[in-house]
Amino acid sequence: MPIDPAAALAAPPRVTDIAWEQKDVLLYHLGVGAGAHRPATDPDELRYTYEKDLQVLPSFVTVAGGGLARAGVFTLPGLDVNLARVLHGGQHIELHRPVPVSGRGTLTSSLAALYDKGKAAVLVLRSEAADADGPLWTCDTEVFARGEGGFGGERGVSSRVATPERAPDWEQEIPVRHDQALLYRLSGDWNPLHADPDFAELGGFDRPILHGLCTYGxxxxxxxxxxxxxxxxxxxxxxxxxxxxxxxxxxxRVRIWDEGGRLVVTAGSVERADAPVLADTVVTHE
Known part of the structure; x- marks a missing residue:
């Protein structure tokens, strides 16, 4: 059986060294559209695109130090899955403190949960980063492995988030550049699905699609x-x-509702009648 639940869940975590520099942060910010929607010299944009007073968008942690590929979770015992049949289902990050502009630390990666959806397995891959001062972030990546279900495991709990039945408190429309995927891929995701029209056609698309984690950022x-x-x-x-x-x-089109302590968010394509891109989306903040 390609997935051995007992072996996968009992496998010791993988620990790898990671490092990133301010150049990596700047490139990531440009890759998710910083500097493109207002004048490039707007002080509010320069906080993302210029080293003076630079801050780090928390979603950067999904690519910091090499991201999921660096974690090597798919090489854990018991996870012999066909990567061609794997889909990125969801992403969850928790910040223990602000992400430094440059840093060095360790990434501890493991299989946090494994669910049986019948025709597919759902893997929750957890990566925990820390540096000399302590924990930095926890990153959970939810992956659907098609054709790998039916092993008798738990189905897992629903993580659906109800959209409030009222107008959003904020709404923003963000034009995304035609070359956005070509820029974002420089942060580490080289999948030709996001660059090569011929490869995209093999995947059933009439043109390359944007990285899900780019839209996430x-x-x-x-x-x-x-x-x-x-x-x-x-x-x-x-x-x-x-x-x-x-x-x-x-x-x-990004819509945001304030639900008292958390923000519920949806994101969709304006040109395709708000076809959903991100759902069940929540931002918690102070």
Whole structure:
């Protein structure tokens, strides 16, 4: 059996060294659209694009030091899965303190949970980063492995988030550049699905699609700039489910509801009648 639940869940965590520099942060911010939607010299944008007073958008942790590929979780015992049949289902980050502009530390990665959905298995891959001063962040990546279910495991609990039945408290439309995927991929995700039209066609798309984690970062930046006064250090947690594809050159509509202590968010494509891109999305903050 490709997945051995007992072996996978009992496997010792993988510990790897990670490091990042301010150049990596600047490149990531440009990759999620910083500097493109207001004048590039706007002080509110320069906080993301210029080393003076630079801050770090918390979603950067998904690529810091090499991201999930660096963690090596798919090489754990008991996880012999076909990567061609794997889908990125959701992402959840928790910040223990603001992310430094440059840093060095360790990434401890393990399989936190494994659920049986019948025709698919759901893997929750957890990576915990720490430096000399203590814990930095916890990053949970939810992965659907098609054709790997049916092993008799638990189905898991629902993480659906109800959208409030009222108009959003904030709404923002974000034009996304036609070359956004080409820029974002320089932060480490080299999948040709996001660059090569021929490869995208093999995947059933008429053109390359944007990385889900790029939309994830773009949406968080919209929330920080719209609701949190542009202060990235106020973010404590951020989770989302990848609900659909988004194409470079489209306009992302981000809607935000204040639910008292947390922000409920949706993101969709304006050009495709608000076709959902991110759902079950929550930002917690101070």
């Amino acid at each position: 773009t949406t968080l930046k919209a929330v920080v700039d719209t609701v949190l006064g542009g202060d990235t250090s106020r973010v404590r947690g951020y989770r989302a489910r990848f609900a659909g594809v988004f194409f470079p050159g489209e306009t992302l």
